[in-house]
Every structure is written in C-alpha cells, then in structure tokens.
Amino acid sequence: MSEAEERQVILVADDDPDILELVAFRLERAGYEVVRAVDGEEAWQRVSERAPDLAVLDVMMPKLNGYEVTQRIRANQATNGIPVILLTARVQEADVERGFEAGADDYLKKPFSPQELRARVQAILGRR
Amino acid sequence: MNTEIASQRRIGLASGLVIACIAAALAVTVWSYRSAVQARSVALAAVREEATSQTAETYLWRQREVMNEYLLSSGPNLLAEARVMERGFEREMSHVGAGEPNESVLVNRAIRANRRMVASFTPAIVASANTSRAKLRINAELTAAEDGIFTPLRALRRINVLQAAQLERQATGASRRALLAAILAGILAIGGGIAFARYAVGLVRRIRSQNEELRRHDRMKDDFVASVSHELRTPLTSIRGYLELLSSGEVGELNEEQERFLAVVDRNADRLLHVVGDLLFVSQVEAGAIALEKSRFEVVGLLTEAVDAALPAAEAKDLALRLSAADVAEVDADRARLAQVFDNLISNAIKFTPPGGHIDVRAVARGDHVQIEFSDSGMGISPEDQQRLFGRFFRTSAASAQAIQGTGLGLAIVKAIVDEHGGRVTVKSEVGSGTTFCVELPLAARKLVTA
Numbered sequence: 001m002s003e004a005e006e007r008q009v010i011l012v013a014d015d016d017p018d019i020l021e022l023v024a025f026r027l028e029r030a031g032y033e034v035v036r037a038v039d040g041e042e043a044w045q046r047v048s049e050r051a052p053d054l055a056v057l058d059v060m061m062p063k064l065n066g067y068e069v070t071q072r073i074r075a076n077q078a079t080n081g082i083p084v085i086l087l088t089a090r091v092q093e094a095d096v097e098r099g100f101e102a103g104a105d106d107y108l109k110k111p112f113s114p115q116e117l118r119a120r121v122q123a124i125l126g127r128r
Numbered sequence: 129m130n131t132e133i134a135s136q137r138r139i140g141l142a143s144g145l146v147i148a149c150i151a152a153a154l155a156v157t158v159w160s161y162r163s164a165v166q167a168r169s170v171a172l173a174a175v176r177e178e179a180t181s182q183t184a185e186t187y188l189w190r191q192r193e194v195m196n197e198y199l200l201s202s203g204p205n206l207l208a209e210a211r212v213m214e215r216g217f218e219r220e221m222s223h224v225g226a227g228e229p230n231e232s233v234l235v236n237r238a239i240r241a242n243r244r245m246v247a248s249f250t251p252a253i254v255a256s257a258n259t260s261r262a263k264l265r266i267n268a269e270l271t272a273a274e275d276g277i278f279t280p281l282r283a284l285r286r287i288n289v290l291q292a293a294q295l296e297r298q299a300t301g302a303s304r305r306a307l308l309a310a311i312l313a314g315i316l317a318i319g320g321g322i323a324f325a326r327y328a329v330g331l332v333r334r335i336r337s338q339n340e341e342l343r344r345h346d347r348m349k350d351d352f353v354a355s356v357s358h359e360l361r362t363p364l365t366s367i368r369g370y371l372e373l374l375s376s377g378e379v380g381e382l383n384e385e386q387e388r389f390l391a392v393v394d395r396n397a398d399r400l401l402h403v404v405g406d407l408l409f410v411s412q413v414e415a416g417a418i419a420l421e422k423s424r425f426e427v428v429g430l431l432t433e434a435v436d437a438a439l440p441a442a443e444a445k446d447l448a449l450r451l452s453a454a455d456v457a458e459v460d461a462d463r464a465r466l467a468q469v470f471d472n473l474i475s476n477a478i479k480f481t482p483p484g485g486h487i488d489v490r491a492v493a494r495g496d497h498v499q500i501e502f503s504d505s506g507m508g509i510s511p512e513d514q515q516r517l518f519g520r521f522f523r524t525s526a527a528s529a530q531a532i533q534g535t536g537l538g539l540a541i542v543k544a545i546v547d548e549h550g551g552r553v554t555v556k557s558e559v560g561s562g563t564t565f566c567v568e569l570p571l572a573a574r575k576l577v578t579a
Contacts, residue, residue, distance in 0.1 A: 016362055016365075016366070018366040018370075019362065019365055019366055019369070022365075022366060022369040022370060022373070023369075025373065026369075026373070029378060060358075089358045089361040089362055089365075110361045110362060110364075110365040111361060111364045111365035111367075111368045111369065111401060112365065112369075113368070113369070113372055114369050114372055114373060115372065115376075
C-alpha cells in the first residue's frame, strides 16, 4: 500500500460517463490515482477535499462549467497551484483564449486521443 | 416574391388613384375658372349694353326736346337737329342686343316706333298746327307715340340689368367653385402624398423586418449546425478513444481480423469527424466568424508537405503526383487553413482521376501574387457544373453518378479560405481530359509595400 500512497492523484470531471471512464481508465493504466466527478460542482468539491496533483476538466458541464471551476481553483489559496487541462468540444479560438484566461495550463480538443492526453498529463506533472 | 409583386401593384394603384383625383380636381378648377371668366365677360357686356341703351335714350330725349322746341318756334335748324338726334339714337341702339333675338326684336320695335314718330312730325303738319290748341294736340300725339318707343326700351334695360345681375352671381359661384376645387386638389395632393409616404415607409419597414427574419433564420441554422457539430464530437470522442484503447492491445491482444475491422471503424469515425469539422467551418464562414492566424512562411514548403502526405494515396491508385515549383516568395497566411486548401484540392484530384493518370502541382510567382495550379488528367467537369462548383453541398453529376464519396463542402471551404486571404480560386476543365484548379494568393512582399 505504500506504493499506492505515492501515486499522484488526478481529478477527472466530465458529465459524459463514457468519456469520464475512458480518461480515467487511460490515466489509471498510466499509474495515476483518479478521482471522478460528473459535474462542475462535484469537481470543485473533490478538488478542495483532495487537493489533486492535476485536474482534467470538461468545459461543458452542468452546474459549473470548466472555466468556472478553473477560476475557483485559481482563486483559492490552497488549490491555485494545481495544473488544469481543459477538454473542449468547441474549436473556436475565443474558447481556447477563454480557457487560458481562466487559468488553464493546457487544453485538448474533442475528440482527443487518450494517448495524447496521457502524454500531456505526463509532460505537466514531469515538469514539476 | 409574391408579396413584392402585390406591393408594387398596390403602390401603382394608389398612386394612380391619387393622381386621378388630383387631375379631376384640377379639371374642375380650370372649368370653373373659365366659366367664371365667361360669365363675367357676358355680364360686363350686359352692363355695357345697359349703358349704351341709356345713351340712346339720352339722344331720344334730346330729339324729343328739339321736336317740342320746333313745335313752338319752328326754327329751321331744329328739324335737322332732331334728325341728328334720331341717327344718334339709332347708332347707339345698333350696339344693343346683338346676337340676342328677343333683345333685337325690342331694339327694332323701338327704332321703328321712333321712325314712325319722326316721320309723322313733318314741317307741313307742324305748320298746319297754328293754334296752341292744335300744338297741344300734336304734343299729345307725340307723347302717345313715345310710349311705343319707351316701352321696348324699358323692357330692354330690365333684361340687361337682370341678366347682368344673374351673370354676376354665376361668375361669383363659378369662381367660388374654382377656389374650392383648387383647395380640394391641394388637399388631395397633400393627403395622397402623405398616404403614399406612409405606405412607402410601412413597406420599407415590412421588407426590413422580413429581412431581419431571414437573417434570424440563417443565424438559427448556423447555431443549429454549430451545436449539432458539438453534440457529434462528444460521442466521437468516446468512439475513437475506446477504439484506441482496444487497438493498443492493453485490454487484450487482438487477432488480425479484429484489428482489420477495428481499422474500418476507426477510418469511418475519422471520416465522420471530418464532415463535422467541415460543417462547423462552413457555418462559421456563414456567420463571418473565421479568424485567420496569419504568419509568414514559404508557400512551397507547405505545398511539399501536402504533396508528401498525399503520396501514399496517389500511389495506391497508381497516380503520378508531381510537384514543380520555382523559387516562390513568402505569403502572409494562416498555415493550417492553407494546408486545408491544398489537402482538399489534392485529395479531390486523386478522387476524380482514374488509375494510371497524373496530377501536377505547380507554383509560380507572378508579379505580386503566387499562382498555384493543381492539374489532373481526370474525368473533367462539365461547364454547367463548373458554375456551381464552389457552392455549398454541391456535387457534380459525375461524382454522384460514380458514387465518389464527399459532402460537397470541400470546394466551398477552399473558396472561403482563399477569399479570406484576399486571393481567388478558379477552375478550368474539359470533360474527359482533366481539370485544373488555380489558387492565387497575394505575396507577402507586396503587402509590405502597400502597408
């Protein structure tokens, strides 16, 4: 169990259970511990409880959208160091800009490759 | 279209009606004015006649006085003077009642009665009346004869005075009518003008709101396309993601057949994704929402990449895909968008060229722009199809007939991107011998000069 203690924790939030499962599976296979959330509010709750090493947030979520969750993470002293990757089905430049303005570290356009997501996650966590 | 015609008809009818009303009122004005002028001139003539007959009467009275004097003194000149007065009377009377039968009758009666009276008053008769009694008798006869003259004269004057008064009234009535008609015409003109203006303004407003409605429909359609694209991307994420997990072998090794089938699913998911992307792009173009991310780069470099990427597909179909480019200068363009243009044109050429053919891509700098040609030895495009080639969802009859895959969005996207760069795309083609698409883009150097 001591090995499990060392695993890095990633919060994944998506209202689509299939995508949530896909991302979680990929990241768990890559050796991370995944905390799941199905909407923005739950995502923020889990982030504040667990203080994960990284958050992967879908943009279009009920209750709080990905931008809003990102803003909360950035606004809170305890969480503002957590890197955020946004998953967006939108492709307009304005949406990407909005994500970075909210404080995201990276974004992936849907549909994305799970391999690519893993690579980005590893790049961000490896940097630290 | 129908409402437009109906509106035009209504405008025509309304303006015709107003113009007709104004014309009618003006006609009434002119007619009334003319009848007023006429009545006044006739009245004036009656007044003049009345004055003339008064003058004639004066002559008569003087004639009578001279005759009385002659009766008393038998002066030699007096009879001649009476004759002068008689002629004066007749001259004046000749101006009265011209062209009016009942007046002429009266005039003639008065003249004849006077002539009879003058004729009866001969020097012999006067001389025979040497007693004052006889003179009084002659005077009484003359007075009796006078009645024959004055009665028609009085009747004449009465007629003229009445006529003048009546005509005066007529003239006044007619001029009042003319004034009213003129005012009516004015009111109609103003009223018609106002009504017409209001109608025109209403019409313009209606047309504007119709246009607004059409634009709203367009926006709704674009929003719809955008949200449909979005909704399609989410399931596609799952499809492709899970396919990738399966193919990676992490959840168990696949046999060759399973791998092949999964590749088919993957390829089709990919195609679907492309269609969604194209749809979204076209709806953004419609909404005027494509923003270019420009950078400066060598256009031949990008062409080389596009041709290299298409080589496997060309070889698979036994097509010779060649690139020939002179040293072409740089362009200021959106690299990803331009790559989309080149990919679309090359993949079209591969799609529409039968095996064994060739595709030539050439880039040449001409003055301030670069000309990039994509020529194939394919089936060609008929002149009718060429006209609509760059429209959305248009598919050539040959493409449909031969069941060549495509959404009919590729060339619309090519044109949108090239247009957005300030360039243009044209096509030359002959059925059976091939097609050449030509993309012209402004060179970066020129932009610097103009800037």
